[in-house]
Amino acid sequence: MSKAFRLGVLIVAALFILGAGIFWIGNNEMRFRSKYRLNADFQNVAGLAEGAEVRIAGVRKGTVRRIDLPQRPGQKVRVEMDLDSDTHRLVRHDSPAAIHADGLMGDEYVKISMGSTEASAVQDNETLQGAQPVEISDLIDKANGILDTAGGAMQSVNQTADSLSSITSKINSGAGTVGALINDRKLYQNVNQSTTELQEDLEAVKHNFLLSHFFNQRGYEDSAELTKYEIGQLPGRPAVRKFSWPARQIFDKPDTAKLKGEKALREAGAFLQSNPFGLAVVAGYSDMEGDIAKEKVLTEARAMVVRDYLVKNFKMDDTRIKTIGIGKSPDANAAGIAVLVYPTGTALPGPVAQSTGAARSTGANAQAASHSQ
Amino acid sequence: MSQTRSNPNAASVEIRDLRKSFGDQKVLNGITFIVSHGRTVAVLGRSGTGKSVLLKLLVGLQAPDSGSIRVAGEEITGLDPYALNRIRKQMGFLFQQAALYDSLTVAQNVAFPLRNTTLSENDRQEKVRELLSSVGLKEEHFAKMPAEISGGMQKRVGLARALALDPAILLLDEPTAGLDPISAAEIGNLITELKRRRGITAVVVTHDIQGAKTFSDTLVLLNDGHLVAQGTFDDLRKSKNEFAARFLGNGDHVSNGR
Amino acid sequence: MTGSISTLAPPAARPGGGKNDLKIVVVSVFEWFGELGIFCARLFRAFTSPYEVSELIHQCDETGSKSLPLVALAGAATGVVLSLQTRDSLIHFGAKSMLPAIIAYSVIKESGPVITGLIVSGRVGAGIGAELGSMRVTEQIDAMEVSAVDPFRFLVATRVLACVLMMPLLTLCADACAIVSGWIADTLAEPISLRHFLDNGFKGARFSDFIPPTLKTLGFGFIIGIVACFQGMRTSGGTEGVGRAATSSVVLSSLFVILADVIFVRLILMIYS
Ligand SMILES: Nc1ncnc2c1ncn2[C@@H]1O[C@H](COP(=O)(O)OP(=O)(O)OP(=O)(O)O)[C@@H](O)[C@H]1O
Ligand SMILES: [Mg+2]
Numbered sequence: 001m002s003k004a005f006r007l008g009v010l011i012v013a014a015l016f017i018l019g020a021g022i023f024w025i026g027n028n029e030m031r032f033r034s035k036y037r038l039n040a041d042f043q044n045v046a047g048l049a050e051g052a053e054v055r056i057a058g059v060r061k062g063t064v065r066r067i068d069l070p071q072r073p074g075q076k077v078r079v080e081m082d083l084d085s086d087t088h089r090l091v092r093h094d095s096p097a098a099i100h101a102d103g104l105m106g107d108e109y110v111k112i113s114m115g116s117t118e119a120s121a122v123q124d125n126e127t128l129q130g131a132q133p134v135e136i137s138d139l140i141d142k143a144n145g146i147l148d149t150a151g152g153a154m155q156s157v158n159q160t161a162d163s164l165s166s167i168t169s170k171i172n173s174g175a176g177t178v179g180a181l182i183n184d185r186k187l188y189q190n191v192n193q194s195t196t197e198l199q200e201d202l203e204a205v206k207h208n209f210l211l212s213h214f215f216n217q218r219g220y221e222d223s224a225e226l227t228k229y230e231i232g233q234l235p236g237r238p239a240v241r242k243f244s245w246p247a248r249q250i251f252d253k254p255d256t257a258k259l260k261g262e263k264a265l266r267e268a269g270a271f272l273q274s275n276p277f278g279l280a281v282v283a284g285y286s287d288m289e290g291d292i293a294k295e296k297v298l299t300e301a302r303a304m305v306v307r308d309y310l311v312k313n314f315k316m317d318d319t320r321i322k323t324i325g326i327g328k329s330p331d332a333n334a335a336g337i338a339v340l341v342y343p344t345g346t347a348l349p350g351p352v353a354q355s356t357g358a359a360r361s362t363g364a365n366a367q368a369a370s371h372s373q
Numbered sequence: 374m375s376q377t378r379s380n381p382n383a384a385s386v387e388i389r390d391l392r393k394s395f396g397d398q399k400v401l402n403g404i405t406f407i408v409s410h411g412r413t414v415a416v417l418g419r420s421g422t423g424k425s426v427l428l429k430l431l432v433g434l435q436a437p438d439s440g441s442i443r444v445a446g447e448e449i450t451g452l453d454p455y456a457l458n459r460i461r462k463q464m465g466f467l468f469q470q471a472a473l474y475d476s477l478t479v480a481q482n483v484a485f486p487l488r489n490t491t492l493s494e495n496d497r498q499e500k501v502r503e504l505l506s507s508v509g510l511k512e513e514h515f516a517k518m519p520a521e522i523s524g525g526m527q528k529r530v531g532l533a534r535a536l537a538l539d540p541a542i543l544l545l546d547e548p549t550a551g552l553d554p555i556s557a558a559e560i561g562n563l564i565t566e567l568k569r570r571r572g573i574t575a576v577v578v579t580h581d582i583q584g585a586k587t588f589s590d591t592l593v594l595l596n597d598g599h600l601v602a603q604g605t606f607d608d609l610r611k612s613k614n615e616f617a618a619r620f621l622g623n624g625d626h627v628s629n630g631r
Numbered sequence: 632m633t634g635s636i637s638t639l640a641p642p643a644a645r646p647g648g649g650k651n652d653l654k655i656v657v658v659s660v661f662e663w664f665g666e667l668g669i670f671c672a673r674l675f676r677a678f679t680s681p682y683e684v685s686e687l688i689h690q691c692d693e694t695g696s697k698s699l700p701l702v703a704l705a706g707a708a709t710g711v712v713l714s715l716q717t718r719d720s721l722i723h724f725g726a727k728s729m730l731p732a733i734i735a736y737s738v739i740k741e742s743g744p745v746i747t748g749l750i751v752s753g754r755v756g757a758g759i760g761a762e763l764g765s766m767r768v769t770e771q772i773d774a775m776e777v778s779a780v781d782p783f784r785f786l787v788a789t790r791v792l793a794c795v796l797m798m799p800l801l802t803l804c805a806d807a808c809a810i811v812s813g814w815i816a817d818t819l820a821e822p823i824s825l826r827h828f829l830d831n832g833f834k835g836a837r838f839s840d841f842i843p844p845t846l847k848t849l850g851f852g853f854i855i856g857i858v859a860c861f862q863g864m865r866t867s868g869g870t871e872g873v874g875r876a877a878t879s880s881v882v883l884s885s886l887f888v889i890l891a892d893v894i895f896v897r898l899i900l901m902i903y904s
Contacts, residue, residue: 434773458779459779462779464777466777468773468774470769472771473774474766474771474774475769475771485780488780489779489780534778538778
């Protein structure tokens with residue numbers, strides 16, 4: 001190796017690295033791409049930093065160049081952005097700008113949505129209206145608010161239930177007038193309405209991306225689905241056949257209803273497919289640990305998930321397959337799932353009679369009814 | 374100045390009352406002598422009297438404490454490095470330890486002083502070859518590193534390097550030390566030849582009295598920082614100065630001493 | 632001063648000999664800096680024609696290409712260590728996606744330049760100190776002077792310039808090796824493509840983040856070159872002196888590289904923020 005060769009290797013390597021570096025960083029700074037300037041005004045930039053990304057329709061197309069605090073209180077924070085010129089045709093006068101974060105811990109970025117077709121294209125240096133960003137702390141406040149509302153609603157349900165029982169006793173005792181009955185009718189509607197609102201609130205919480213994740217992981221999405229095929233209690237007669245598995249064999253985590261060992265369920269599926277039966281009940285039960293309400297929901301969900309699996313994978317009369325979430329069962333020493341098969345002629349029990357909580361309300365039942373059609 | 378009778382560019386060396394000490398040690402204590410153009414002076418003296426120091430003062434490698442050094446009529450003490458370089462280009466210097474560049478080959482060592490000249494590459498190589506043969510070095514050694522040749526050869530390469538710029542003034546520190554009698558005689562002849570052909574002025578520090586006798590016009594004898602005697606070999610030998618007589622091996626003393 | 636380098640011989644006061652008088656130490660420290668100043672002044676005057684181009688190329692080879700394997704290796708090791716350590720910490724904070732950026736930034740802004748500076752001051756500083764030191768004690772530098780070749784131009788200027796020129800190149804190589812090895816360590820733990828890694832690493836990066844830290848290595852190169860040459864040129868005391876020159880070149884140049892880094896970082900922050 002000659003001296004010149006070695007030196008040449010060093011110089012070429014260094015120049016190459018320099019070139020690559022300039023390319024990468026330059027890409028970021030977009031020094032070498034044509035671009036234009038846009039501004040957006042925000043009440044609050046939620047920690048957005050200079051150099052942050054700008055995404056248009058979710059595509060990274062620019063950078064935040066500067067963030068200027070306003071001169072006086074009451075004015076807005078101005079965010080200056082450099083955008084690739086190929087986005088010029090998409091960003092319109094009325095395109096909203098918003099600040100979002102990549103997940104819980106992620107960096108903030110500016111999201112610019114495409115404007116309406118009728119609106120004129122933006123000019124260089126134009127200012128877009130920024131939406132108030134959602135901050136995680138706000139979100140948590142909101143969630144707390146919803147929970148408070150839920151709590152309030154529960155109370156009112158309890159109150160109405162109390163009133164109802166007092167009315168019933170009044171009716172029973174012959175007390176009350178037509179006016180009182182009309183009154184009662186209104187009261188009844190109020191009950192319906194408040195529980196429906198509560199249901200909506202809870203669904204809203206779940207659809208929030210933060211919490212939906214929590215629900216997804218548990219293998220089910222919608223609490224109304226859980227009780228669609230639920231029966232209030234097991235039939236009085238003994239089952240002809242019983243299959244049971246410990247929960248850890250079937251589900252991926254102790255607190256989820258996500259199937260993992262569904263192969264084990266085939267035995268029951270095959271039996272139901274090839275043998276006539278009057279009623280089959282998928283029962284979820286848990287041990288004595290954990291929070292009662294939670295365990296109840298979990299066992300309901302698990303029963304539901306197993307039922308879904310059986311119905312989807314085996315041919316059988318699915319109106320004859322019901323679920324029950326037993327929750328804490330004193331005679332179970334470990335959480336598990338069971339399929340109980342009853343002989344032909346067993347009467348189909350009605351839908352769940354007594355509600356386990358406010359979530360399973362008339363609204364939910366109405367929904368369930370419409371689904372099963 | 375009276376001695377430099379010939380042309381004004383005369384390559385003469387004049388030293389007046391030169392003093393040099395290292396710390397408390399006075400090495401040179403008022404030395405005065407003149408080497409006129411075209412003459413060769415041999416500097417003799419016991420080991421450690423300051424002969425090498427004297428040569429270094431002459432070339433400006435060290436600064437004297439006091440006194441004057443004139444080279445070709447120009448005072449070199451207190452000269453700035455650039456003016457000094459100009460004068461040095463007329464001088465060739467052989468170090469006592471040869472001081473070859475140990476990262477360069479023999480030939481490159483000799484070519485080193487030529488690096489800033491206008492000589493073409495071919496001329497340069499030709500010149501190097503010529504110089505090395507003139508000091509009696511065989512071609513096979515040209516490509517060797519200094520560490521791969523003998524001490525005597527190193528000395529001869531150093532001499533060739535000192536001659537590279539065709540200096541008008543040669544300062545040689547023991548050019549024949551460590552050489553066999555034949556090589557030593559050849560070096561002596563080379564100096565005589567240079568003097569005859571090119572009228573070179575030389576100051577040669579040596580312990581080789583026979584050599585000094587043949588190639589030098591004048592001898593300078595130093596002792597204890599003083600110049601004890603000055604003159605031709607025969608002058609000194611016959612001088613009343615006991616040290617000079619002893620030093621030059623005035624037969625009686627030496628043989629009596631043995 | 633006659634302009635002879637010999638007058639730059641080390642001060643008479645050498646610690647360790649007699650009483651370790653504080654005064655002598657202080658005086659010799661100031662003397663050292665004073666002589667270094669004179670040395671620099673002399674050096675700057677030596678940057679005139681004739682330029683010793685072939686010697687410069689030779690020195691660039693010595694300091695640059697011959698240090699490349701070592702620097703690359705050190706850079707790669709830094710990258711791996713950074714990746715492993717940082718990954719572990721980031722997992723605690725749930726910010727694993729920051730890993731590429733942390734590696735890229737910390738390598739280019741700090742570790743790369745400093746590691747390269749220390750490696751070069753170790754390898755090249757010792758080399759220059761020992762080389763010039765032995766040339767000094769065997770009178771080769773004197774021989775050069777009497778050949779009317781200015782040792783400042785031929786030996787010092789070329790070495791200092793080679794250090795200055797090669798440092799940024801070596802730093803770039805060290806940076807690249809560190810980032811690539813950081814990526815390899817990262818991708819072994821959790822597969823990620825190099826492209827993705829680099830994209831993440833340089834997200835939001837600007838030239839002003841990366842150019843000044845690389846350019847500060849020009850300063851490191853100057854410090855290494857000048858300190859090593861100075862220590863080499865003022866060597867005295869035979870073979871032992873050469874050893875001392877080599878050691879002190881390494882110690883002083885590493886020390887000054889680190890001290891200068893503090894100043895450079897502060898300066899860069901002042902200018903770019
Ligand atoms: N750089 C120096 N620092 C201190 N003392 C020195 C230095 N150079 C020479 N000396 C002293 O000066 C004196 C003369 O030294 P020099 O080398 O001139 O002797 P010399 O006459 O050439 O002897 P030799 O014939 O053995 O070569 C010596 O005693 C030496 O100790
Ligand atoms: Mg001597």
